[in-house]
Amino acid sequence: MIQTETDEQLVRKSQEDDERAFGELVSRYESKVYSLALKMLRNPEDAEDVLQDTFLRAYRGIKSFKGNSTFSTWIYRITANSALMRLRKRQLPTVSIDDADEREAPINIADWAPGPVEQMLNQETQAAMTEAIEALPPEFRQVFVLRDIEELSNAEVAEILDLSVAAVKSRLHRARLKVRNRLATYFSEPRTRRAMGAQ
Amino acid sequence: MMTCKEVLESLSGYLDEDLKQDLVVEMKKHIGVCTECRAEFDTLTMTIKLYRHFETPEMPTDCHDRQVKVLELEKMRRSGKGA
Secondary structure (H helix, E strand, O other): OHHHOOHHHHHHHHHOOOHHHHHHHHHHHHHHHHHHHHHHHOOHHHHHHHHHHHHHHHHHHHHHOOOOOOHHHHHHHHHHHHHHHHHHHOOOOOOOOOOOOOOOOOOOHHHOOOOOHHHHOOHHHHHHHHHHHHOOOHHHHHHHHHHHHOOOOHHHHHHHHOOOHHHHHHHHHHHHHHHHHHHHHHHHOOHHHHHHHHO | OOOHHHHHHHHHHHHOOOOOHHHHHHHHHHHHHOHHHHHHHHHHHHHHHHHHOOOOOOOOHHHHHHHHHHHHHHHHHHHOOOO
16 A cells, blocks of 8 residues: 555655656655745745755655655755755845844843734734744744744754754754844834734 | 853753753743843743744645646656657
8 A cells, every 4th residue: 555655665666766656755745845945935936936846856866865864854955955045046135144143132022912822823923923034044044944833853953954953053042032033023013003014 | 040141042942941950940040030031031932832833824736736747747858758
């Protein structure tokens, strides 16, 4: 039965030109790849481009995949790299990663009045959350999305991005502070001003 | 007693339960008495919670269909049957 085949078995068969096996790997991972790309790029067209690019690269490169990592790590790595290239191309005027730790102290965190998560997650807040991610330098965004949205472990993120665990932790911490500071600014605006800004 | 700067630097590790036990005890002690670090802790915790509930739309079906076509074109190209 197809369902009982492991990724490793499917990879091996794909390496022997079994098109069905590669198709099964695509079916297993395409929604995950699309979801990760969308979380990183926040744009459905770009996410679809990354999806297609990822599986084309995987198809072309499957024979050279040595199995030193799992297939899921490998495919996530291709996805993260493809998304990173697109982010760099459309690089908005964000600060570089080297300068990115300036002003990590929030403006006024005491004004942030969080309630239950479900109550806070309205459309307006989600738009502010998206903006906060978009303001991150691409290398920080990769780590933040993989760790805090995809909920992978530090070790998994390190393997996907080919970084040390210490580097992941450092980028994650700085990314979290930056995102939090932007949200703090958003939440500390008077409600009426926020509502007007949302129109 | 840890300084506020030290607490802030270790906050992510603390939230991820990735610190040595003696440091955890120190962090707890500091956050228990320092209003500013407590606010740092609360807001960073809330930030992570918010993003863990962040919704992402599902992949559209036509996106899957186009993906299949792209791979089929590549297979044809590889076997020399198509452009």
